[in-house]
Amino acid sequence: MKKLSVLAALLLSTTATADEIWVTNEKDDTISVIDLETLEVTRTLETGERPRGITFSKDYSVVYICASDSDAVQVMDPNTGEILHDLPSGEDPEQFVLHPDDRHLYIANEDDAITTVVDTQSRTVVAQIDVGIEPEGMAVSPDGKIAITTSETTNMAHWIDTETQKLFANTLVDSRPRHAEFVKDGSELWVSSEIGGTITVFDVATQAEKAKIEFKVKGVHPDRVQPVGFELTQGDTHAFVALGPANHLAVVNADTYEVEDYILVGRRVWHMDFNADRSKLFTTNGVSGDVTMVDVASRKAEKTIKVGRFPWGAAFRPTN
Amino acid sequence: MNKFLTAACAAFIGVASQASALDVVIHYIHQEVEQLPTLSNLDPIPDDLGAQGAQLALEDNTTTGRFLGQNYSLDITIVPVGGDFNQAVSEALTKTDLIVLDAPADHIIGAADLEKSSAALLFNVSAPDIALRSEDCRANLLHTFPSRPMQTDALMQFFVKRRWSDIALIEGTQPEDQAYAAAVLASARKFGMSIDARKTWAFDADMRRNAAQEVPLFTQDLGDYDVLVVADEANDFARYIPFNTWHPRPVAGADGLTAKAWDRVVEQWGAAQLQSRFEEQSGRAMLPRDYAAWAAVRSIGEAVTRTQAGDAQSLRDFLLSDQFELAGFKGRPLTYRSWNGQLRQPITLAHRGALVASAPLEGFLHQRSELDTLGLDKPESACSQFD
Structure with missing residues (x-):
C-alpha cells in the first residue's frame, strides 16, 4: 500500500510536469491549456472578456492576461487558474510586453491611443504615453532600455525611452503594423505590417530602415498575405511569420531576409510560441478555432489541436 | 487625463520639430x-451622417500628423435644400483644394466642373450612380462610396455561391429604385443569372397595418424563385417584404440580405476598434456614408503621410499610384481604380443581426485584383478622363 501511494505520487508528478501551451480564446473568454505530452487541452480556464495578449512572469509564478473588453490586465495563478487580482491597465488593453526587470508591463491600450506602463508589484500606473491610433505591437529591447509600441492606424513604430518613459523616435512602417520584436541581441527591430504585407527591419542604433521582407504565397492573392505575429528560432537564425488569412507560416532566413519556406496551417493564423527547446512551434488559428503544431526542423505541420473560439495569443509554460 | 495629454503633447513637439510643419x-x-x-420611421437618417465619418478620420490623421509635423483641419459646410451648392464649393476652394462632397450626383458633377475645381481634388462620398464612374467621370473626382454595380455584384456573387439562380425582382417607383433595379439586371447578366419575374411596387397603403395581407398576394404571381431582390433605396416598403412572401424565400437588396460599404455588424479585421471609436464620438452606429467620408479623409491623410506633400496634384498622383494603400478595416488594402477613381473595397453582405459574407467571395478571380470583380472593370467603364 505504501509502495502504491509512492507510485501514485510519482504518476501524479509526471502528469503535472508536462509542459504546456496557453492559448487565449478571444470569443470564448477562456484560456485553453494544451498539455505538450498528450497534445490535448487539459484545462479550460475562465478569464475576463475578450482575452488576447498573454505572458508569464519570468519565474512562471503568475500569468498576465489582457482582458480587452473588461478593461483589465488579469493576474492568474497558473496552477489553480484562479484570478489573483486585476492590474490597472487603461482601457482596452490588447497586447503587452514584460520588461526584463520582470516588474513593469508595457501595455497597448487599443481604443485610447496610449501605452500604459504598470508596476506589477505596487499595482500602479507608472506612466501613460501618448502614441498613435490603435496601438498593438509591443516589444522591449533585451537590455530594457527601449520599449516599442506600434500603432495600427497611424502606421508607426513609436520608440520609448524606458528611463524617461518618453518617445524619442517615431518611424513609419507599412499599413497596419501588428507585431514587433527585438532580434539579434537587440540590434534589430522587426515590425510586421498586416495590410502592407511586409516586415520592416530597423537598425536599432540609428532607427533607420535596414531591410524589408516581402512574402508571396503561391495561389494566394497578395492582398490576403498579411503578416501578423512572428517568433525567432534558437539563435535568431530564422523567423516563423504568421500570414493571417493566407493560412500559412513563412520561414524567413534572418540573415538574408529571404523567405525559405511556406507552411500551411489553420485559418487566419495569428500568434505563436515554441516549446522548451524550440523544436516545435504552436500557432493560433483564429478562424478555424484550433492550434497547429509545426516541427521546426522539418518545417512541417504535424498536428491540429482544437481549442476555443477565435484563439489569439499563445504562451509557453514549462513545468520542470 | 488632460494634464497628462498636455505633457505628452509637449513631448511630441520635440519629436516633430525635425520636419517643417505642413497644414x-x-x-x-x-x-x-x-x-x-x-412608411416606417424606425431608422431615421442622422443629421450628421457622413460628417461624423470625416470627423473621425480627421482625428486619426491628426494623431499621425503630430508625429510628423503635419496639421489637419476640417471645415464643414451644410447647404440647405434649395441653397447654392456651387457657391459653397467655390467659397471652399478659396481656402483649400481638398474637398469632400456629400451630395447627389448632379451636384457633384456641377462642383467638379467649376473652373476653380480643375486643380482641386474632390471626393464623392455619397453618390452611387454608375455614370459618375463611366461617361460622366471627372479627372479631379475620386469616389469612396461604392457604386450601385459594386453593391449588386456583391449580391450576385453570393447568389452564385449559394446556387440561387432564379431571381425575382420588386422595384419601387423612385428614380433611385429604378437605377438599383437596372444595376441588379446588369449584375445578373454579368454573372450568368436570370431574372425571370419583375414587378413594380406602386402601392401607397400603410404596410404597418396590412403587410401580412398585401405582400403574399403581391408576390404570388412572381411564380417560384430562389431569392427575391427588392430595389427600394429609401427602404420605404422593403422592410415589410421578408416573411410575408407567398413562397417562403429569402429577401435581399434593400432589406433582408443587404450589400453595403459598411455595417455595424462588421467587427473583424480590427473593425471593432473603428466601430467603438466612432460610437464613442458620435453616439450612434457607423453607416455606409460615414465610412465613405472616413475613407476619403483618411486617404488624404495617408497620402500626406507618405508623400509629405499637401497639394492636390501630388496627392492625386500618389492616390492613383501603386504605392497607395489604405488600411480600411475590411481585411484587404484599399486602392483606387486608375481608370475611374473608384475606391476598390470589399462589400459587406449582412442582415440586421450579423455579417453573412464579405464580397468578393472566394472563387471569383480577376487578373488584377479580386476586388475588381465588383463594379465597373476597366473595359466596362466609358471613362476616359483618367487616361
Whole structure:
C-alpha cells in the first residue's frame, strides 16, 4: 500500500510536469491549456472578456492576461487558474510586453491611443504615453532600455525611452503594423505590417530602415498575405511569420531576409510560441478555432489541436 | 487625463520639430435633400451622417500628423435644400483644394466642373450612380462610396455561391429604385443569372397595418424563385417584404440580405476598434456614408503621410499610384481604380443581426485584383478622363 501511494505520487508528478501551451480564446473568454505530452487541452480556464495578449512572469509564478473588453490586465495563478487580482491597465488593453526587470508591463491600450506602463508589484500606473491610433505591437529591447509600441492606424513604430518613459523616435512602417520584436541581441527591430504585407527591419542604433521582407504565397492573392505575429528560432537564425488569412507560416532566413519556406496551417493564423527547446512551434488559428503544431526542423505541420473560439495569443509554460 | 495629454503633447513637439510643419485643410460640403416620406420611421437618417465619418478620420490623421509635423483641419459646410451648392464649393476652394462632397450626383458633377475645381481634388462620398464612374467621370473626382454595380455584384456573387439562380425582382417607383433595379439586371447578366419575374411596387397603403395581407398576394404571381431582390433605396416598403412572401424565400437588396460599404455588424479585421471609436464620438452606429467620408479623409491623410506633400496634384498622383494603400478595416488594402477613381473595397453582405459574407467571395478571380470583380472593370467603364 505504501509502495502504491509512492507510485501514485510519482504518476501524479509526471502528469503535472508536462509542459504546456496557453492559448487565449478571444470569443470564448477562456484560456485553453494544451498539455505538450498528450497534445490535448487539459484545462479550460475562465478569464475576463475578450482575452488576447498573454505572458508569464519570468519565474512562471503568475500569468498576465489582457482582458480587452473588461478593461483589465488579469493576474492568474497558473496552477489553480484562479484570478489573483486585476492590474490597472487603461482601457482596452490588447497586447503587452514584460520588461526584463520582470516588474513593469508595457501595455497597448487599443481604443485610447496610449501605452500604459504598470508596476506589477505596487499595482500602479507608472506612466501613460501618448502614441498613435490603435496601438498593438509591443516589444522591449533585451537590455530594457527601449520599449516599442506600434500603432495600427497611424502606421508607426513609436520608440520609448524606458528611463524617461518618453518617445524619442517615431518611424513609419507599412499599413497596419501588428507585431514587433527585438532580434539579434537587440540590434534589430522587426515590425510586421498586416495590410502592407511586409516586415520592416530597423537598425536599432540609428532607427533607420535596414531591410524589408516581402512574402508571396503561391495561389494566394497578395492582398490576403498579411503578416501578423512572428517568433525567432534558437539563435535568431530564422523567423516563423504568421500570414493571417493566407493560412500559412513563412520561414524567413534572418540573415538574408529571404523567405525559405511556406507552411500551411489553420485559418487566419495569428500568434505563436515554441516549446522548451524550440523544436516545435504552436500557432493560433483564429478562424478555424484550433492550434497547429509545426516541427521546426522539418518545417512541417504535424498536428491540429482544437481549442476555443477565435484563439489569439499563445504562451509557453514549462513545468520542470 | 488632460494634464497628462498636455505633457505628452509637449513631448511630441520635440519629436516633430525635425520636419517643417505642413497644414492640410479639408472641406466637407453636404447638400441637404428632401427626404422621401417612408412608411416606417424606425431608422431615421442622422443629421450628421457622413460628417461624423470625416470627423473621425480627421482625428486619426491628426494623431499621425503630430508625429510628423503635419496639421489637419476640417471645415464643414451644410447647404440647405434649395441653397447654392456651387457657391459653397467655390467659397471652399478659396481656402483649400481638398474637398469632400456629400451630395447627389448632379451636384457633384456641377462642383467638379467649376473652373476653380480643375486643380482641386474632390471626393464623392455619397453618390452611387454608375455614370459618375463611366461617361460622366471627372479627372479631379475620386469616389469612396461604392457604386450601385459594386453593391449588386456583391449580391450576385453570393447568389452564385449559394446556387440561387432564379431571381425575382420588386422595384419601387423612385428614380433611385429604378437605377438599383437596372444595376441588379446588369449584375445578373454579368454573372450568368436570370431574372425571370419583375414587378413594380406602386402601392401607397400603410404596410404597418396590412403587410401580412398585401405582400403574399403581391408576390404570388412572381411564380417560384430562389431569392427575391427588392430595389427600394429609401427602404420605404422593403422592410415589410421578408416573411410575408407567398413562397417562403429569402429577401435581399434593400432589406433582408443587404450589400453595403459598411455595417455595424462588421467587427473583424480590427473593425471593432473603428466601430467603438466612432460610437464613442458620435453616439450612434457607423453607416455606409460615414465610412465613405472616413475613407476619403483618411486617404488624404495617408497620402500626406507618405508623400509629405499637401497639394492636390501630388496627392492625386500618389492616390492613383501603386504605392497607395489604405488600411480600411475590411481585411484587404484599399486602392483606387486608375481608370475611374473608384475606391476598390470589399462589400459587406449582412442582415440586421450579423455579417453573412464579405464580397468578393472566394472563387471569383480577376487578373488584377479580386476586388475588381465588383463594379465597373476597366473595359466596362466609358471613362476616359483618367487616361
